[in-house]
Amino acid sequence: MNETPRSNDLLRPSDEDALRAELRALSTSTAFPVLFGGAVAGGVMLLSGFAGTRSRILRGLTIDFRCGLGGRAVAEQRPEAAPDYFASDHITHEYDVHVAGEGIESLLAVPVVVRGVTRGALYGGLRARRPIGEVMTDPVLRAADRLAREIEIRDEVDRRVALLSNTEPRAQRSVSESERITESYLALHELAGRISDESVAAQLRHVEATLRSLAGGDDAADTSITLSPREFDVLSHVALGCRNAEIAERLALSVETVKTYMRNLMAKLEVGSRQEAVFAARRRGLLP
Structure with a gap:
């Protein structure tokens, strides 16, 4: 205790x-x-x-x-x-x-x-x-339950933030570590929408942005291609192996909308499949 x-x-x-x-x-x-x-x-x-x-x-x-x-x-x-x-x-x-x-x-x-x-x-x-x-x-x-949920969310933030101090440079990063980073910033995005304390939510969004920057905000990133925030979210879920229906549920979108984002980002990356899109995005520094 x-x-x-x-x-x-x-x-x-x-x-x-x-x-x-x-x-x-x-x-x-x-x-x-x-x-x-x-x-x-x-x-x-x-x-x-x-x-x-x-x-x-x-x-x-x-x-x-x-x-x-x-x-x-x-x-x-x-x-x-x-x-x-x-x-x-x-x-x-x-x-x-x-x-x-x-x-x-x-x-x-x-x-x-x-x-x-x-x-x-x-x-x-x-x-x-x-x-x-x-x-x-x-x-x-009910107040004790709300407080418990708030503390639990803060604990989860701390756990996710710990990745920042333990992350290898991009060149040394394993696929499993890349997936953990992706899972973390997606989880923080979801938590920021659930937490009632706006100051904590703002800090969540800041940490989420920091984790997202690990996807390739360095000098090696390809700045000639820009993904919209929703395209980035969809591609991040694809990188975790999620199917369109699961992505739609997680992002509160229709399956057809998810397919539209996929077509758009695949055209930007000049690839013909979901797997190629993930590989191309990682190669260009757009995903961890």
């Missing part, structure tokens, strides 16, 4: 910022007047996001796994609720002073789980002893 290592801290925005943004959005859609949360690192969770708090007593608090309600939620990877927090006998009470200092009497903790690893937790607190039912719990569960 330790935090997944980050391969590119300069590129990757803070996951704590994503957590705070989720708490701000949640504050308008939940009955919990107090919301807070934190990210997991080094065997503990540091509380770093807050909405509706009246004091600073929770700020910077570190939660050990299995300690308190949140620690138990993190360790067991399931939501935990304590309608009467101070009378609860199924949790430890190391953090009673902090919970009392914020006036919380009922508490919910929901873990943020990414591919089987707990990466943080979101809390909802009430300043009264009340049952915590599905109506109150569901918005927090």
